[in-house]
Amino acid sequence: MAKVTTSSLLKMKQEGKKFTALTAYDASFAGAFDAEGIEILLVGDSLGMVLQGNEDTLPVTTDEIAYHTRSVRRGIKQSLLIADMPFMSYATPEQAMHNAAILMQAGANMVKLEGGQWLLQTVTMLTERGIPVCAHLGLTPQSVNVFGGFKIQGRDEANAKRILEEAKALQAAGAQLLVLECIPASLAKTITQALTIPVIGIGAGADTDGQILVMHDVLGISSGYIPKFSKNYLAQTGEIRAAVKAFKEEVANGTFPGKEHTFN
Numbered sequence: 389m390a391k392v393t394t395s396s397l398l399k400m401k402q403e404g405k406k407f408t409a410l411t412a413y414d415a416s417f418a419g420a421f422d423a424e425g426i427e428i429l430l431v432g433d434s435l436g437m438v439l440q441g442n443e444d445t446l447p448v449t450t451d452e453i454a455y456h457t458r459s460v461r462r463g464i465k466q467s468l469l470i471a472d473m474p475f476m477s478y479a480t481p482e483q484a485m486h487n488a489a490i491l492m493q494a495g496a497n498m499v500k501l502e503g504g505q506w507l508l509q510t511v512t513m514l515t516e517r518g519i520p521v522c523a524h525l526g527l528t529p530q531s532v533n534v535f536g537g538f539k540i541q542g543r544d545e546a547n548a549k550r551i552l553e554e555a556k557a558l559q560a561a562g563a564q565l566l567v568l569e570c571i572p573a574s575l576a577k578t579i580t581q582a583l584t585i586p587v588i589g590i591g592a593g594a595d596t597d598g599q600i601l602v603m604h605d606v607l608g609i610s611s612g613y614i615p616k617f618s619k620n621y622l623a624q625t626g627e628i629r630a631a632v633k634a635f636k637e638e639v640a641n642g643t644f645p646g647k648e649h650t651f652n
């Protein structure tokens with residue numbers, strides 16, 4: 389596999405080839421995922437939950453994401469490396485530019501931000517200054533206290549329409565990738581077809597251009613509850629590299645996510 393770039397992902401979308409993404413937080417797992425051809429590795433703020441044991445992602449800091457980004461970078465040969473911007477690290481465009489620079493200098497190829505309309509100017513400013521942006525809509529976990537829990541988004545007509553319009557506006561503002569989390573499959577399909585940029589789904593059905601899961605869920609070691617949209621691939625394979633290979637294969641051939649992993 390050659391180096392993964394935003395252009396190679398765009399080409400995969402255009403050719404109808406599904407790509408695979410996983411979270412990674414250290415060099416060893418990143419090296420294994422990269423060697424299995426996982427196109428995108430995300431240093432997710434989910435680390436606040438799966439590494440640190442918090443109940444949500446809000447306690448995570450930019451320095452913590454930067455620390456893990458440096459480690460993951462050392463494990464990568466080809467995968468595209470995205471770093472999550474933590475809660476309140478991009479509340480203003482100025483804060484976003486300052487903190488995104490820290491993550492890019494730690495080795496990220498792109499930063500990911502949660503939000504829609506309010507982020508448009510920030511997305512444009514980052515992109516114009518050389519920082520590629522992945523947008524994130526739907527169940528944006530940093531807003532868990534506004535949502536009143538980790539709840540599916542976009543089930544009613546008004547919110548579905550708003551999410552679609554925000555996706556189009558983020559693309560127009562310069563976003564080069566989009567994550568859709570926990571929305572009905574039909575809405576995710578509509579958005580994926582409406583956009584030219586690649587769309588990555590998690591709990592968003594089978595019709596997005598790529599799929600992402602939290603590595604701990606794929607390897608069956610999440611503390612406590614595994615979300616309905618995730619799948620433990622270690623159970624069926626018994627070996628980490630084989631589990632990652634199986635996840636990539638099932639995404640590529642369209643068998644993951646199945647109906648049991650999908651919201652209507």
Ligand SMILES: Nc1nc(=O)c2c([nH]1)NC[C@@H]1CN(c3ccc(C(=O)N[C@@H](CCC(=O)O)C(=O)O)cc3)CN21
Nearest residue numbers: 434437438529538539540570602604605610615616617
């Ligand atoms: N281990 C892990 N996996 C994840 O996918 C994940 C994290 N951690 N941490 C950050 C966010 C939080 N995420 C979550 C967490 C819980 C649900 C959840 O409980 N979902 C319910 C749906 C609730 C409803 O019906 O509205 C489910 O049944 O899956 C969803 C996303 C996704 N991300």
Ligand SMILES: CC(C)C(=O)C(=O)O
Nearest residue numbers: 411432433434472567
């Ligand atoms: C679940 C993915 C999309 C994420 O944002 C994270 O791991 O933090």
Ligand SMILES: [Mg+2]
Nearest residue numbers: 432433434472
């Ligand atoms: Mg995140």
